[in-house]
Structures are given as C-alpha cells and as structure tokens.
Amino acid sequence: MKWLYCPHSQAALHENTFMSTATESKVRIQREDFVVTDEIEMMKRVSQNIGGIVTFLGTGRELSKGENISKLDFEHYPQMAEKKLEELRVEAIERFKIIDMSIVHRIGEIDIGENIVLIVACGEHRAEAFKACEWAIAELKRTTPIWKRETTSNGDVWVSATP
Template identity: 45%
Template sequence: MAVLVQIEDFDVGFQLNKLRLASPSIGAVVSFVGQVRDINDGDSISKLTLEHYPGMTESALKAIEAEAKLRWDILDSLIIHRLGSLQPLDQIVLVAVVSAHRGEAFKACEFIMDFLKTQAPFWKKETTAHGERWVDAKLSDDLAIKQWQK
C-alpha cells in the first residue's frame, strides 16, 4: 500500500515488477495509466498543469487504498500521481493492484481510480490557443462512484 505524489515521471514496467515480485502468492497484476490528451472540449491542449493540496492529497489517497483493501482480497496496491506542468502523451497517474486472482484486482483498481477522480484534491488547468482555463469536474465521474455504494 503506497502513495507517491511527485513531479517526476514514472516507469510503469519497473513499478509493476516491483509489486509483483514481492510475493509468489500474487497471481494477478492489474494497472491503470492515465495520460494527457491533446484535445479537450474541442480545443487543442498544449499544456496541463496540476495543482494539489499537500497533506490532504496523500491522506485522501491512503484512505482510498485502505477502503479498497477492506472491500476486496488484494495483496498490495500502488498509486502514483504527478504534479506540475505536463504535455500531451505525458503520464499523469498510475494505479496498480496485485491479488491472488484477477477479479479482485480488476475491481479494486477501478474503485481506486473512480474515488481518486472524485475525492483526491487535485485540480487541472489547461493551456489552449485561447489561454489558460481550469478544467471543470465531470458529472460522469460523480455517477461512476455510485456503482460502488454499498
């Protein structure tokens, strides 16, 4: 169970190997990588800047991981989220989950990502040809977490 909030890029292969090689009882590795798109709301994006709330970000992400571990039989998880100035094709986020069997890891990975989207205090500002603008939260993200309500 680890959380990294960092400016630096990350190596997905290296991170997944580190997770899976920790125990021979692991039979499934599921991961999600989010990357910066070149077009949003019809405009070309040249830059994406990520702001966060230091301290709360880490505690929110740890709480999401802990909830996933309570709900599913997973062996470990990792969240890496980047900050600062990014460009199209840059990686933004990695969520990885390991478990004995695939079902638990698939569900836990999607759960962590859905809650990260709506609970972790990050904000995106994008730069287009018309200038800078803050990205609005999406209703679809709020609806996505409804499927996890007990």
C-alpha cells in the same frame, strides 16, 4: 522549499527528491515521471501469492471538449492529497480483498502524451484486481484534492471535473 507527506515511511520527503524509479512507498505524489515497469516490479515483490496485476495509466490527452490542449498543469493540496490516496488504497485492499495497491500521481506541468497517474492493483486472481483498479481511479477523481489546468489556444482554464 516544499515537503511531501509520505505515509509509508512516516517521513517527509523533499518535493524535489529524485523518484523517477519506483521506491518502497506505495502512495506518491511527485513532479518527476515514473517508469511503469519499475512500479509493477516493486509490487510483484510484495507477495508470491499475486496471480493477477491490473494497472491503470492516465496520460495527457490532446483533445478535451473540442479544444486542442497544448499543456496540462496539476496542483495538489500537500499532505491532504497524500492522506486521501492512502485512505483510498487501504479501502481498496479491504473492499476488494486484493493483496496490495500502489498509486502514483504527478503534479506540475505535464505535456501531451506524458504519464499522469498510475494505479497498480495486485490480487490473487484477476477479477478482484480489475474491480479494485476501476474503483480506485473513480474514487481518486472524486475524493483527492488535485486540480488540473489546461492550456488551450483560447487561454488557460481550470477543469472543474473530468468524466
């Protein structure tokens, strides 16, 4: 049995907790898919001063470095990954003066075309939300202990870095 660290509720959530719809937690790592519009609606409720929302959605791509990928598998360091995402979220809010941000990242097996990661940046205006969202996905890939294994026709390979 595995438990997930949940910084916002200060509670441990069971990994298998059904969370395919948005919850109040603004940083989540989960096996289940998420609904993009639910995640955006959750963030719209944060403040009536939100005037611009920028989202980044990462999805499973079929071709990587010339190889056809049939499946992706994401592994994370429980608790540390959630901690890093929360630190990232807080820094994005402070650095870019946005109103709020949410981050959802899936783990486990993910098929081609499925959702992997979603970042929702909410600002009073669009400029800071665009900047915060772009910074956040780059920072996520640099600092968050999540690893991807690709299944190709030549076997399985752990990806050491992504562009």
